[in-house]
Amino acid sequence: MKKLILFLFTVTFFTSFSQTEDAWLFLKDKPNKTSYLNNPLTMLSQRALDRRANLNISLDSLDVPIDENYYNLLKKESKITILGKSKWLNAVHIQGEVDDIQNLITSYSFIKNIEFANKSLNTSGKSSSTSKNILPNHYKKFSKTTSSFNYGDAENQIKMLRGDFLHNQGLTGENQIIAVIDAGFLNVNTLDAFQRIRENNQILGGYNFADRNENIYSRDSHGTHVLSAISGYIKDKFTGTAPDAKFYLFISEMVESETVLEETLWVEAAERSDSLGVDVINTSLGYTTFDNPEHNHSYADMDGKTTFISRGAEIAASRGMLLVNSAGNSGGGSWKYIGAPADAPSVITVGAVDASRNIASFSSFGPTSDGRIKPEILGQGQSPAVINYSTGEGMTSSSGTSFSSPIIAGLIACLNQNQGFALKSSKKTVDNFNNYLKQSVYESADMFDNPQDQHGYGIPNFEIALNNYIASIAAVNDSSITELKVYPNPITSTFTISIDNQNKNDYTAQIFNLLGKKVLDIKNINSRIIDVSTIDKGVYLLKISSAHQYRTLKLIKK
Template structure:
């Protein structure tokens, strides 16, 4: 946000205003936190949501805190008149003479001073032309059809729900082209009020440039004229004066940009630029004051469109802030896509390609400001830029998650020369229909933001909003994230209807799963509750004999009667062994794997064989312990 503290409206200034930059903001700790909380209350909720989505934080930081009041007061105490106070730049702009500037520069908290740059208006260049023969969109048909806007309108895109900030010289909202425009707020940074049309103190025709620019975005005049995105809502900032030879309004540009961003705009467009105070080597996207402010705006998630300028055809003739990496710089062409001679060229000082894209900027019809019903033909990058911004609004309606980088990438990738960009046309002529892509050629029945695979999308189940690329897998046996693979724990290998992720403890055995009937004698955890059968509990063998491993003495069986009988009969206790159980008490094999153990009575195997061969006068069987 940026506040107008005082305003110099006198004409004929001998010297340009001055930027004064401060070293710090005099806030830290609890005081800083309190200041940030105030900014959270001041910024529009829409702004905070956008910032949080793009930045991944709370949406406010020290850049949103105003400059220290003591610093501003000390600057004013020199006699300088404060024009604008910038939070993002931690600076003020002032009208000051040489003595006052010297006094300001000596203040210990001042980091530096520099002149406020004059605006280079990208003037409309009126031309004569015939009305188009097709009246599907009236006078606007040639430039709209070149961008494939009629097809975008036909698939339901109008910019509804998108907020566009437009910054210019003023706006004649009484023109019939704006009868249905939704103005959220308007601000005149030149006179410090909310009147953005011509008013007392303005030069007549002040609102001419801005009226034409705005009509290319939002106009809705039936079959006579249509803007690219008539469904958008707008924030309007008047930041230029036309009554002085050199309009030093770089500070007003910063003021309008901070205000529009803080009011919740999604897209910003301005057909204004600055280069006269900057050498080509300074147009690096970081040096010009407006470029520094634009960097902050883009980092906050504001999608910015900027006219590259009308200084072509020589290289390195672009204006700031079109030099910023992340700002979408727009050049001008005719309707055949040929770059006009006047369209400025790149590269930037650090050798980045500019412009990003081009759009119609020659023989373009727009609203006239000297009539409430008339239109005129004109040319310039002032016209190609709002047309590109209008396309951006339609795309943002189609793809609401687009951020500045995503918007630039989409426009570049679908323009006419995506693989061979240059410094004349950038990545090429905008193709709105190609950029809209599947939104206009496919369906998204479940409204999850992914289009059906049947028509070229990536949604493997367009009836289920929980199934799409990037979705979380849940334990339902379905490919929720559309990667054509199920996690192993979601596969029901034994067909018992229960998956490993749902608690199946043995996916190879259909008899084992939660809810299965527990069998008391099979030593298996059938119901997967983690508890085994009581009948299979390990035993200690306390009831069995423990000795008798020596060779038998001659003439005796070495056996005693289990009931203490002494009648000379041979009494034996038959030891039951299970399938090859050893005489050492080790677990027997063939027990179904339950870990049960067959207990012996301590007698060696040879003795048992001998006893089995003797006449059996008395045999008592002893059962195997469970």
Template sequence: MNKHLIFLLVIFTSVSFSQQKYFIFFRDKGINKNTYLSKSSSEYQTALSTLTEKAIGRRKKNLGDEIIRFEDLPLKDDYLNELENTGVQIIHKLNWFNCVSAFIPSEKVNLVKSLPFVEAVKPVKRISFKKDFLPETILKEKNFNFLTNSYGPSFTQLNLSDIPLVHSKGVDGRNVLVGLLDSGFDWKKHSSLSSRSVVAEYDFVFDDSVTANQDQDVPGQDSHGTLVFSIIGGFRDSILIGSSYGSSFLLAKTEYIATETHIEEDNYAAALIWMENLGVDITSSSLGYSEFDPGEDSYTYEDMNGKTTIVSKAVDLAFERGVVSFTSAGNEGNSKWKYITAPADAFSVIAVGSVDSQNRLANFSSVGPTYDGRIKPEVVAMGVSVYGALAGTTDEYRYANGTSTSSPIAAGVAALLLSKFPYLINTQVRSIILESSSNSQAPNNQIGYGLISAKSALEFPNIKNIDDSYILTKVIFDSTKNPNSVSLHLAEEGNAFNTHSFSTFKDDSYEFVLPHFPDNKRLEFYFTYQDSLGNLFRIPADKNYKMLYGSLNISLNLNSLFNNLDYTVSDIYPNPFLPNKHKVVRLNYRSAGNELFRLSIIDAAGRSIKEISQVSNVGENIIEWDGTNDDKIISSSGVYYFLVTINGKQFGKKLVLLK
């Protein structure tokens, strides 16, 4: 059965498009690769001009001053003009991929392929839409016996992840911009959505600014996106409250829903680029791509490696620019496929599976691992009988099932975290979400790191750097605590603990200025406090937090500092890498012994600047890089791709280097 997964029930009609859309990839951007980041160049200034002030601020927070990457530079106008002169109809300009999507007359395909600036011409894959597996339940406001709280029927789905508690502390997601990619949004008419802050919306299917149904849409087109939007952003007192209702939103219609649909990867990539340029902090999508229409090349499980699909690569490029991305794991748990679907296979995305109200895994929830062995999904949230708005009405609601309903709940938790701590960079947000979930000490390929919790995420300690001092923040929501009794107990790993008092305290948050240590020194710590009766509490109760001094990530299991994604090959740390400060970056990997290890470090222009190889020892191995190329010259600021090969199996990692 052909599959495009977008996980809530909609109504279908038959639509057929006769034209074939293609990706046209260019050989270059028509500029000298050695000078492409010159801030005085017109290309650099053009790339900068596409970013809003919010996007620039988010990039600076995550990347430092080197905020423009090679992928951001514009496509060469001469190439675009020549294509149009040959009769090509350009649809989307995807500068991140140095390509366009376009309709090419059949008799001109070979001509376009022969153009000297064209690297490749590949069909844009067209995807069948799959119905949800369970019928919806439609209910009107007046039919409910409301719960005795302001959340109404939405209380259960939020309370499972401790969201109402965080809301009660005044944290509602404000000052965070969330982007939703879906089938359409009938938000202006529905009472739970009409007052929400929508910064911008765009229809990438029909190229206009209306995401609700129009004449050219099939009935039910905007049903799915409307429900998803309400789960994260809705607000109707005593009826429906979203997980991050105080946030602002960007809405992208990327999917066209019909029996013989043309749901295309270029829409998704174009929407992510649009959102990133507008300054989005968090994105959430409730869709997945696996198998395709008859006559099209289908993706296979082997392609679920984070490196194949346009949508997965687009998510990782957005992450490089500071965006946190969530997506549904998929509803394939009961099918022959069973695995997660793209873009849930992306390296940096947080793929979200589904559990019921008792935190039991839903049998439809897709599982991992990725083809290259990474744990998926990352987290789970409630995805059975989730309550949300019904499109086409002003006051009707429904219950629905699917990982598309769990993804907006989880994305809302990240928005609450970023709202409380706006200084966090996206790698910290991702790490905290994973570390604070219920199964973080034993992640698996059914529930990943476990049930996501807003309370646990906000209470997990975090680090910020101010004027070369590291400040540790700990939230304690326990209302019975003696506020003056909170202490930090800190030690170099294996040494005695020293007790430190907090420097500031506000709204349940305690800040501690850390003593100075050598970079990458392993530290461990815990907190204590007393309640109003003098009872002593230790956090964590029976373990210690761990960190590498100079890194912004904290763990309950030091291995996860090396590896939030898998631990055959670790993440690179520290990341971002400042050569003058950190001296070296490290990568850990495990080996059975006598395996050939090869590392190729590749710059943004695709050139291999450094090759490292060795025969591996049994157990853990460590590789270091000082930032120099094979000519022993320090590398330029930018994004570098680490391609690791161990006995023929490949792993990809990315590093940001800032001089």
């Protein structure tokens, strides 16, 4: 009898499934955009506006919400169901019968075009049919966690990347907000390992887009493990890579199914992150195949501009957020490539290595279909330590690029904490400090001069990345003080500033630490010896200026 019931359910499911289709309605305009742009706080928080100002990113029509009148008219349509929307793409995600969807474009003049998830229904666009035989099984997208009596700690996964150097410089993610977009955060509200961030009010909120409710501590433990790699803390046993960051937790993934709706929900979560002023987004998700095989993406679609989610990711990066995404776990299969949105050009895509720095066989390959290097960098994704979600009292071993991504994301936030230091030292308008940050990380990696399809640029060194970042900022800020000497550098207790200029007394200097705090003020430079014996060891920024000239240099105190 069970078999008969199952058979009838299957027939019914596929019959009803064949009658409906997912599609995105792209709208022509936003009639009220002027009003919104004149009142930006109706769209974005003050922190989001401040982040845009710091990065010299202007507001534009992409920030304006979908027109409410258009949305309400579509909502009244009885033959379609609205499942989601995106202001960035000015699109509404709907479901309905194909004919009913197609008729909408003649019924409403504000609809620009319709894009079906089933690409064969579109008048133009790529077909996924060429790669159906080599697409991965999406049910294996999350590697399972395996407990071990020897729980270990996070030392190897952090020191491999020289994340400890950032922490020793006071860069622990403070004043950074990270959004984790994932499948669920079971027990984060109760586990001891998250007590520190709960008590310090580091969890700012979140939203469950999958269920359209506020219950973020639900659904799945995958996001719990991911979050622990960044923020988990057990004294003397475990520390995440950005223990002092703050967090928004968003659920966009539904592990019980795989549908294109999840791409739309991710874009909604990214839009919410932007509006709240988030600095870094970690996503340990990726999309290539779906329950409806007609919706599957092909390798040709992995060009960073075809899938809905990757288009959204590019806009997210253009708003000033740093996006970190797992490469995927398909490296050992016939489909070995990264998924979306890891293919987006502006996303920092992370592959996986083991504890000995060897590439993990499951780590997905690049390049993108248009020939770009992906993944860019690697972190420990084979058996790194994460918090045991069921007890929270010890570590457990897990594998997947799902975990190398947050390990890296936390350190990206720590490095981005240095942005305040960069802004204080800058006198020039910089298009986007994020580009300097990403390039500094890539150039620090051990295979930067010889990237490979599965390794990308290799394993980054965040000590080198920090130095590269400071140097790039200094180069941006460099001006016309050409006859300048600072020696020795690195320094111990004293150093000399020498300027070959008759108006030496017109120059002043300040030394800032990596948190942007001024630690020394020097007046009237005149080839004098500067005593820095009271300054702690570390990396500093020396800013020398006069009324019309300035120069910024990196100082290293041994």
